[in-house]
Amino acid sequence: MDAFKGTAVRLVFFAFLTRYALSQEYFRMGVNTNTAEASQFLREYDREASGMCYRVTMSQWKFVTNITEYNRRRMLEELALSSKFERLSWRKAAAYDSSRLSDPQGRRQLMKIVQASRAALPDDKYSEIQQLISEMKEIYNSAKICPYGQKPYDPHIPRIPYSNEYQDMNQGYQLANQPYQHYQPYTESTESTYCDMQLDPEISRILAHSRIESELLYVWKSFRDQTGPKLRNRFMRYVTLANQAAVATGYRDAGDQMRAAYEDPSFRASVEEMYNQIQPLYKQLFTYVRRKLVQRYGVTSVRSDGPIPAHLLGNMWAQNWKSIMDLVMPFPQSPNVDVTAEMLRQGFTPLRMFQMAEEFYTSMGLKPVPPEFWRGSMLVRPAQRSVQCTASAWDLCNRIDYRIKQCTEVTMQDLVSTHHEMAHIQYYLQYSEQPQLFRDGANPAFHEAVANAATLSVYNLPHLQRVGLYQNKSHDPYEVGMNFLMTMALEKVAYLPFAFMVDQWRWSIFEDGVQNMNSRWWQMKLRYQGVTPPVARHEGDFDPGSKYHIISDQEYIKYFLATILEFQIFEQLCSVSGHTGHLYECDVYRSRDAGRVLSEIMQAGSSKPASEIIKSMTRGKTNRISPEALVRYFRPLELWLRVQNRDEPLIGWSSNYHDVALFAPQRGSSQALTTSCLFIALSLICTVL
Template structure:
C-alpha cells in the first residue's frame, strides 16, 4: 500500500504535464511509463482487497502439503484417494494420513525420480487438490479486480495491460506466428518421447498415437522433461551432460554452485555479486520457517542490495537455475545507473533470457569438462545428439507450455473463458497445443492452473516463451563476437571479454530504449525482431535425427485417444451430452415398450405354442 500511495502521488504529478508534446524522446518515454498507474488506480478498499487476495493465494500455494503415497491410502468410491487430515486405520486396512510433504524439495524430487505410474498419478492429483482447487473462487474475484484496474488505466482488460509491456502492436499475433514455426520441431520431440514411454509403460498407460499423460514426464506440470532423460537418451553408452553425480561426488554445496555461476559472469568482464548478495541471499531452504521455494531474484532499488531466494538442491537442474537467477541480478547491476523508471528489462523476456544465455555455454560438454565436472569428452555424432536431446528436453519441451499459459489467462481476462469452463479450457489448450492429458478426470470443481506458482502469484508467463526465443538470438550473436567457428550448439563464450562487452552494451540500456532497439544493438542492426532461426539452427542436427527415428510414428497426436477423454469437454458440452443421452435412453425404452406390447398382441399364439411344445 505504501508503494501504491507513492505511485499515485507521482502519477498525479506526471499527468499535469502535456508530456506527449515533449520533444526529447527519453523524457517522453519516462512520462509514458509514469502515467500508467497499474493496480494503484483502484479505489483504496478494492486495492486492499486485491492485495489481500494475492497474498492469500500465494500463502495457500506455499503452505500446500500432501500425504506420502501409500497403496493402502483410503479410496473413495470414485477411485480417488481420500485427503483426510487425520491418520486412522480402517477395518479394511486402508488408512488416512496427515499431509506433510511440500512441493520443494519432496514432491519435485518424487516426480523426477519415481517410475511408478500409480504413485505419480497420486502425486499429480494430490498436489492439485492441495494447491489449485482451494483458490478457484479467490482467483475469479482477483480477475474481476485486475480487469477493473486495467480499465482505469485505459486498457480493455488485464491481458491487454500485460501485453503493453512489449510496446508493439500485434504482439499476440507475433507470438502465435513464432509458435507455429517452432511447433513442427516440438511435435518430432513429442513423438519420439511418447514412443519411448510406450516402451517403458505399455500402451495401457501411454497411448501410442494419443497425447502423453502429464504425470509421466518427470515434472509436476510437464513443462520440462529433463528428468526422464535416463529413459529416453538416444545413445545410453555415450557422454551425458547431466553432471548431478559429479557435483555430489565432488562435494559441491549450494554456495559452491553459486560461486561457479558467478565466475562465469566475471570471466566475461561482467559484474561480481556485491558483498551484500552473499550476506543476505537465501540459497538453501531454511529449516525454521515456511517459505515460498520458487526461485526468484530481488533488486531492492538502492544500487547496493541484490538477493536471490532459492531452495537450492545439488543437481544439474539447479545449477542451470542458479545461472538463470544470477542473470537477473547481473541485468539489475548493469542498468543500476539508469533513472529509476528505466531500471527494468528491455522487455520481460529479456530479463528471463540473460542467465539462460550463459547457461547455454555453461551446459556444453566442453565447458563442463573445463570446470572439472565431466571427464574426457569426444566430439562424436552420438555425443552431439545426446547433448542436443538433453537440451531439447528442457528448451523445446517447454515451448508449448510457455506459450499456452498466458493464452489461457488472456482468455480469462477478456471473458472468452469464464467460470463455466475455466478448467476445461485449460485442458483443451494443454491437449491441443502441448499434446498432454491429465491422468485422472478433471471437472470445473478443480482449478489446475492454480497449481502452478505463476497463477496464484499473478506473474505473466509469456515472458518465458519470449526468453526461450531471444536467448538463442543472444547466443548466436555472442558466439560471433567470441569468434566461435563451428556448430552453434558447441559454442562456449566462457572467458570471452568481447562477448561480455557486447552483452554489457545491450543490458546497460535497461528499459531506456524499446527492446527492438536493444535487439538492433545486439545484432549490429541486422534485425530488431524476434526470430526463431537461431533456435532452429541450434537444434538442426537433432531435428534431422528425430525425423529419421520417427519413421512409422504418428507426428502429432489424436486427441480422442487420450487415456482420459472427457477433459476436453466444457461444462456446457457435458450437460448437452448428458441431456442427449437421457433423451436417447427414454426413446430406447419407449421403443422397447411399444415393441413388447405389439409382441403381446400379435405374437401370443406363437408364444403359447412354443411353450406347449417344450
C-alpha cells in the first residue's frame, strides 16, 4: 500500500511538471514571471527530489553491497525513473524567469536545477547519450588482459592503428555526427579464459610493485589495447551530443557548462595561475625522481634531461608516484611511517578504527554519527555474497540515514581511509538541514578538500604519537620527517599536473573538435607532467579512454582544486588551533576552535558561493583557492630537493624530436614535422618558465 501511495504521488508530481513543459521554445525562453508559482515548484521539488534521491541511492546501495541480477534490475528501474524526473524538473525550472524571484536562495536553486543537466536534448538524444556513457563504462569495466609471458609480446612489431571493430580510418569522424544506432555492437572478447587480469587489483599491483621494465610495459600497453580502441568512436559521438546539450542550455560548449559550477568568470585563468604556482615544486620533485629512475633503469630507458616514460612511475596513468617510494626514499636507513604492525599488536579491529575516527571529530566539537550509521553501514567484507569494496560514504537523502561502504582491513592505509570517509559523513550531518539542492559541497571540489584536510591531521607523526601508535626514539626526527614528506609529495604534488591536464584536454576536445585526440592528450602530458608514452601511440589507440573519469562523463578539475584547497583549509584549522612550527607537523585533534571553523565551512553546503565560504574561512584575507599553503607545507622538502638537484644541468625536462614522434600525427611529412616542432616548442617553453 505504501509503495502504491509513493507511486501515485510521483505520478501526480510528474503531471504537475508536464503541464508547464509544453514546448522546447517555452522552457528555453524562461518567460514565466509567476514568482508564487516558482516558489511552490521549489517546495514541491525539494520534497519529491529528496524522496527520489532516497529511492535511487538505496537501490544503488543494495546493488553494490549485494551484487545480484535482481538488485541490478531494481537499480536500473529506479535510475530510469530518476532520469524522467530530472528531465521534467529541468523543463519546469527552465521555464521561469529566475531574475524575478526576490529570494536569492530561490534563484540559486532554480539555477542549480538547470545548470548541469543535459535535459535540453530531445528525448531520443538524451537517451542516446545516457546509453553511450553506460556502454563505455561497461567496456571499460570488462577490460581484461593476459598474464605477462603467456603470449609472445614485442612492442616494436608494426601494428594496425585501429581495432577490427573500426576498419575505416575516417569512420569515427563520420559517426560522431550520426545517431548511436549506426555503431557496430560491442561484443565480449574471446580471449583465453586465462586472460582474466583486471585493472584492480592485478594490473595496478604489477605497476606498483614490479621493477621489471618489460613487464611494466606489457601491462601498461595491454590495458590500453583493451580500452581505447573500443571506446574511441563512442566517445566522439558523446562529445557531439554533450555539446548539443550545452548549447541548448545556453552555454558555448560542454566544457563551458562543466565550468559553470565554479561560479568564476575567469575560472580557466585562475586554475592556470594555480598550476604555475606549484610548478617549481613539481619540477624539483620530478628532477630528483628522474635521477633515481635513471639509476634503476639506465639511460637507455630514461634520458637524464628528458621526460619520464609513463610506465615507470608505479601507476597506470602516472598520476600518483607513491608506489616507487622504495626507489626514491630520501633516507633509506630511517623508517617510512607505517603503523600497521603496531595496530595489529594492539588488537585493532575495523569497528575500533571507525570508533577512533568518530572520536577524532567529536573531540573537535562536531557531531557524533547517528545510530542508523552503525546499523546500516558495511564496514567489513561480508561473507557469502559479492560486493563492491571501493571505500565510499553515502547520504541516503532523508536526513537520518548515513552509511560507509568499506571492506576494512587493519592497516594504516585503511585507518586513514576511515577518517577520510567519516569526514564525508560529518559534512552530510552538518548541512543536513539545507534544502536538497544545497546538500552538497560549496563547489565540486569542497567535499574531497574537507575530507582530505581532516586526514592531513591524522596521517602525520605528532597525531600518530598522540594516539599511541608511533614511537620515534631511535631515529633522527629530521630524516623521518623527510621520508614522510616525500611520501606525501609523491601522492599530492606528483598528482597535481595530471589532475590539471585531464580537463584541459577534455575542454579542448569540446571546443576544437575530435581531430587528433590522442596526440593532443600526449602533448599535454608532456607539457604539464613531463611524461611520454613508452612506445609509439596512434590516433586509434585513444589513450584518454584508459582513464575512467573521461569515458564515464565525470569532470576532473575538481580533484586538482580539492588537492590545493585541502592544504588551504588545513592551514586555517592549524592557525586557529594555535599551532606553531612546520605545517606538516600540525595536529588539530581535540581543538574546539578548529572544529568551529570546520563546521562553518560545512554547514552552508552549496547554499553560498565558494568564494564567500573561503572569505569567511580565511577571515577576509582572500576569497579564492590558493596554493600558497600547499607550498608552505612542502617547503622543508623543497629545500632538501634543491640541495639534491644542485648539480643537475636541468631542473625540469627538455623534449626532442624523438619524444614527440612517439605520438605526433603521421598524416604527411611536412605537417607531422610542423606539428612536432610546435609540440617541442611548447614543451621547451614550459621547461624554461
